[in-house]
Amino acid sequence: MTLLSIEQLNLSIGDLPILRDVSLSVGAGEVVGVIGESGSGKSLTAFSVMQLLPRGASCQGRISLLGRDVLTMTEPALCAMRGRDVGMVFQEPMTALNPVQTIGAQVAETILIHEPKTSKSEALERAKQALTRCELPADKFPLSRYPHELSGGQRQRVVIAMAIALQPKLLIADEPTTALDVTTQAEILALLARLVREDGMGLLLISHDLAVVSDMADRIVIMKDGAVVETGAADLHRTMTHPYTKALFAASGHQPVRSAEPQEIPLLQVQNATRDYTLPRRSLFGPVDTFRAVDGVSFEIKRGESLGLVGESGCGKSTLTRAILGLDPLQGGKILLDGEPVGPAVRRKMQVVFQDPYGSFNPRHKVGRLVAEPFHLLNRKATAEEVDAALISVGLTPPDKHKFIHEFSGGQRQRIAIARALIIKPDLIVLDEAVSALDVSIRAQILDLLADLSDQFGLTYLFISHDLSVVRAITDRCLVMKAGKIVEEGATETLFTAPSHPYTRTLIAAAPQLPAA
Amino acid sequence: MLRYAIKRLGSLVISLIVASLVIFACIEVIPGDPASFMLGINAQPDTVAALREELGLNASLSARYLSWVTGMMSGDFGTSYTYRTPVAEIIGERLWLSLPLALIALGLTVLVAFPVGILAATKRGSWADMSVMGATQLGIAVPNFWFAMLMVVLFAINLRWFSAGGFPGWENPAAALKALTLPAIALALPQASILARVMRSALLDTLSEDYIRTSRAKGLTRRQSLWRHALRNAMIPVLTIIGLQFSFLLAGAIIIENVFYLPGLGRLVFQAISQRDLIMVESVVFLLVFAVIMVNFAVDLAYAWVDPRLRGRA
Known part of the structure; x- marks a missing residue:
C-alpha cells in the first residue's frame, strides 16, 4: 500500500525555483532513501510533505499522504496530520529539543496535542513506553x-520517541545520524530499522x-539540483545508469x-603527553577534581608521512590537537616539532585546517588578507606573488583575493583554508576534520588536492577525523584513540583489514560500508 | 537549585561589602570639610571643631567605616548634616514614593512591552510589526521629560484630569496613585519601547530555533509553539533588561521627579550632593546599590527558574 506519493x-521560494518535477513514493514497511548533496533539495522535499516550509515557499504538483492531498489541506488539518500520521526526525539532536x-x-x-482528552499522567505513561521502545x-x-543531561545519541532517541509516540504510518528522517559518531550512528540506524x-x-x-x-533502504532516490535524477532498488550500485549517480558512487x-x-x-x-582539565568543585571547599583528557599519549610522525588519528567525540583528539598546536599547556610529557618543543618559536612550521569552512574565516576581511594571515609568524607581510601562488596551488585564481569569503562555496572555502595553511610553507599541516563538512564530490576533490600538494611540497599531514573512510583513503599510518589513550x-x-584491538573492530564494524559494485 | 541560590547569595554579600567600601572611599576623598561647609565661611575655628566632634568626623577612617556599616545594619543611617534629622527617616519617606513609582512604571512597561513585542514577532514583516517598530523607535527617541510636559499640558492643564505635580501622601491611596499616574507613564514610555524591541528580537531568535520546528512537526500550531516553547526560552534576555530597568527606574527618575515636583529619592540625592550632605549621599547611594544588587539576585534566581541548564552549574 502506498503511504506517500509525491507527483511532479x-x-x-519567491521567484527562485528549488524543486523541479520531483516524484517519489513510499509504501508501508518500506525504507526509501533519498540521497543528494547540499542544495539538492532533499530536505525541502521532506519538509514539503509536512508543509513546514520556509517563508515565501510555494508548492505545485501533488503530495498524496494516506490518500489525502497535502497541498490542499487546511492548516488545522495539517496540524492534525503532523505528528499523528507522519513523524519526523531531524539532523541536529543537540538543538532539536x-x-x-x-x-x-x-x-x-x-500525545496530548493529538488526544487532548488524555490525562497528563496517562500521556506520561505512554511517553515512558515510547522512550523505552x-x-x-x-x-x-x-x-x-x-535534554542537556543526555548525550547526542540519547537526544536523538528522544526525538525519535516523540516522532513514533503515536505510531504514525510514515516516518521521515532527515539526516538522522549525520551529527553522530559511527557507533552511535549504527545504533540509531538499527533502532529506526527495528521500529x-x-x-x-x-x-x-x-x-x-x-x-x-x-x-538500509529498499529503494534509493538520487537527487541533484532540485530534481530526481535516478530511482532504483537497493542494488542501485549495480543497476545505475545516470552519470551523476555513477559519479556520486565513485566519489x-x-x-x-x-x-x-x-x-x-x-x-x-x-x-607521553598528558592533559588534565580541572573540574568544578563538588562542594564549596572540596578538593578540585581533574579530568584526564589525554593520557600518556606517545607517537611520531615522520617527514612526508600522512598520519590518521581516529576516535569518537570526547576521546581527546581535539584536546591533543590543541596541545600539538601549542595552544594548550601539557601537564606531563612533551611534544617536539623538528626536535624543538612546540611553542611560538616553531609555530611557523605547522599550520592547521579546521572543520567548519563557514566559521573559521573573518567575514569582514578579503580573501587576500585571510590567506596572508600566517605571515605574522614570520614578522613580515606577504607579497602579492606569494598570495597568488598559494591561491593557484589550491586551484583558485589570483583575482579571487579581492573577494569576500561569503562569495565562495563550502568546498572553495576549504581550499582557501588550505591555501592559508600552505602559504608560509609549513612542514606539518594538521587537518582537524577538514573534509567532514563537505559533500562527497567536493570531498573527493579536496582529498586529491591534499594528495597532490603532499607530493609537490613534501608535506606531512596529521589527519584527525571521526570518518574512517576518509582516513583510510588518505593516510599511511593510523592511530585509534579512546578515552584519552591510543x-x-x-x-x-x-589496521583496517586486520584490526587487533576490540574497540577498533567495533568502530570498523559500525561504519556503514558502500556495497561493492 | 539550592546550591545555585547559595552561590548567588555568596556573591551578593561580597558585592555589598565591596560596594560599601567603594562608596565610603569615594565620599572620603572628596575635598572639603562638611562641618565648615555647614557653618559657612564666617564660622569660628572652635565652632567648626566642635561640630566636627559632634558629627564624629575626628574618628579614624576604619572606625568611621565600621560605625557607618554597623549602623546601617541596625537601621541607623546617621543624622543628616543639613536636615538634622535621622537619614533613615528621610530616606524612608522618599522611598515610599520612589519604590511604588518604580514598581508602577515597571508594571506598565511589562504590560505594554510583552503583548506588543509578541505581536510584532508573530506578525513579523506585517504592518502591525512595522508600526510597532516605528512607535517604539519614537518612544526611545522622544525625551521623556518633554513627553511628561506634553502630558501635563494635555491632562492637567487642558482636560484637568490629573494634577500637574506634587504628591499628597499615602493617607489617601487613590489620590496618591492618581498623582503617580502621569510620572509612571512618562517613565514607562522609553522603557516599554526598549523592552518591546528586546522581546521581539529574543522571540524571533527562538522562533527560528530547531526545537520550534520539532514542535511544529509534532502537530503544534504556530501559536502553540510560541506559547509553549518559544516564550520561555526568550525570557533570558528579557529578564536581564527588566532587572536593569528596575534599578534605573528607582534611581534614575530625577528629571521626571523634578517635572512633577515629586519628593522622591532622585531629588533627595541631587539636593544632598549640592548641599554636601555626605552622610545622606553615602546612605542613598548605598541604598540604591543595595537595590541593584538585590534585583540582580532576583534576576539570577529567575534565570535558573526559566532555564534548567543553569541550576546545576557551579
Whole structure:
C-alpha cells in the first residue's frame, strides 16, 4: 500500500525555483532513501510533505499522504496530520529539543496535542513506553531529565520517541545520524530499522551518505539540483545508469593517488603527553577534581608521512590537537616539532585546517588578507606573488583575493583554508576534520588536492577525523584513540583489514560500508 | 537549585561589602570639610571643631567605616548634616514614593512591552510589526521629560484630569496613585519601547530555533509553539533588561521627579550632593546599590527558574 506519493512536485521560494518535477513514493514497511548533496533539495522535499516550509515557499504538483492531498489541506488539518500520521526526525539532536522542558513532557506533548482528552499522567505513561521502545528505559533515564543531561545519541532517541509516540504510518528522517559518531550512528540506524519493522511504518530516509542509505533502504532516490535524477532498488550500485549517480558512487569511495614516500626522520614527536582539565568543585571547599583528557599519549610522525588519528567525540583528539598546536599547556610529557618543543618559536612550521569552512574565516576581511594571515609568524607581510601562488596551488585564481569569503562555496572555502595553511610553507599541516563538512564530490576533490600538494611540497599531514573512510583513503599510518589513550596503531591498510584491538573492530564494524559494485 | 541560590547569595554579600567600601572611599576623598561647609565661611575655628566632634568626623577612617556599616545594619543611617534629622527617616519617606513609582512604571512597561513585542514577532514583516517598530523607535527617541510636559499640558492643564505635580501622601491611596499616574507613564514610555524591541528580537531568535520546528512537526500550531516553547526560552534576555530597568527606574527618575515636583529619592540625592550632605549621599547611594544588587539576585534566581541548564552549574 502506498503511504506517500509525491507527483511532479515543484517548489519555489519567491521567484527562485528549488524543486523541479520531483516524484517519489513510499509504501508501508518500506525504507526509501533519498540521497543528494547540499542544495539538492532533499530536505525541502521532506519538509514539503509536512508543509513546514520556509517563508515565501510555494508548492505545485501533488503530495498524496494516506490518500489525502497535502497541498490542499487546511492548516488545522495539517496540524492534525503532523505528528499523528507522519513523524519526523531531524539532523541536529543537540538543538532539536526544547532545552527548558523535560524529555518526558516533550514526548508526552505529542500525545496530548493529538488526544487532548488524555490525562497528563496517562500521556506520561505512554511517553515512558515510547522512550523505552527507543531504548531509553525510565529506570535509567527518568522522564524528568532535561535534554542537556543526555548525550547526542540519547537526544536523538528522544526525538525519535516523540516522532513514533503515536505510531504514525510514515516516518521521515532527515539526516538522522549525520551529527553522530559511527557507533552511535549504527545504533540509531538499527533502532529506526527495528521500529519500521515492528510498526510496519514507511521510512523516508534522507542522507548525503550513500553508505548509510545503501545499508538500509529498499529503494534509493538520487537527487541533484532540485530534481530526481535516478530511482532504483537497493542494488542501485549495480543497476545505475545516470552519470551523476555513477559519479556520486565513485566519489564516495574515492581513493586519491599518493606517491610521496615518508622519510625516516621524525618531524613531530609526542612523548607521553598528558592533559588534565580541572573540574568544578563538588562542594564549596572540596578538593578540585581533574579530568584526564589525554593520557600518556606517545607517537611520531615522520617527514612526508600522512598520519590518521581516529576516535569518537570526547576521546581527546581535539584536546591533543590543541596541545600539538601549542595552544594548550601539557601537564606531563612533551611534544617536539623538528626536535624543538612546540611553542611560538616553531609555530611557523605547522599550520592547521579546521572543520567548519563557514566559521573559521573573518567575514569582514578579503580573501587576500585571510590567506596572508600566517605571515605574522614570520614578522613580515606577504607579497602579492606569494598570495597568488598559494591561491593557484589550491586551484583558485589570483583575482579571487579581492573577494569576500561569503562569495565562495563550502568546498572553495576549504581550499582557501588550505591555501592559508600552505602559504608560509609549513612542514606539518594538521587537518582537524577538514573534509567532514563537505559533500562527497567536493570531498573527493579536496582529498586529491591534499594528495597532490603532499607530493609537490613534501608535506606531512596529521589527519584527525571521526570518518574512517576518509582516513583510510588518505593516510599511511593510523592511530585509534579512546578515552584519552591510543589503543591501536599501525599501517592504515593493516589496521583496517586486520584490526587487533576490540574497540577498533567495533568502530570498523559500525561504519556503514558502500556495497561493492 | 539550592546550591545555585547559595552561590548567588555568596556573591551578593561580597558585592555589598565591596560596594560599601567603594562608596565610603569615594565620599572620603572628596575635598572639603562638611562641618565648615555647614557653618559657612564666617564660622569660628572652635565652632567648626566642635561640630566636627559632634558629627564624629575626628574618628579614624576604619572606625568611621565600621560605625557607618554597623549602623546601617541596625537601621541607623546617621543624622543628616543639613536636615538634622535621622537619614533613615528621610530616606524612608522618599522611598515610599520612589519604590511604588518604580514598581508602577515597571508594571506598565511589562504590560505594554510583552503583548506588543509578541505581536510584532508573530506578525513579523506585517504592518502591525512595522508600526510597532516605528512607535517604539519614537518612544526611545522622544525625551521623556518633554513627553511628561506634553502630558501635563494635555491632562492637567487642558482636560484637568490629573494634577500637574506634587504628591499628597499615602493617607489617601487613590489620590496618591492618581498623582503617580502621569510620572509612571512618562517613565514607562522609553522603557516599554526598549523592552518591546528586546522581546521581539529574543522571540524571533527562538522562533527560528530547531526545537520550534520539532514542535511544529509534532502537530503544534504556530501559536502553540510560541506559547509553549518559544516564550520561555526568550525570557533570558528579557529578564536581564527588566532587572536593569528596575534599578534605573528607582534611581534614575530625577528629571521626571523634578517635572512633577515629586519628593522622591532622585531629588533627595541631587539636593544632598549640592548641599554636601555626605552622610545622606553615602546612605542613598548605598541604598540604591543595595537595590541593584538585590534585583540582580532576583534576576539570577529567575534565570535558573526559566532555564534548567543553569541550576546545576557551579
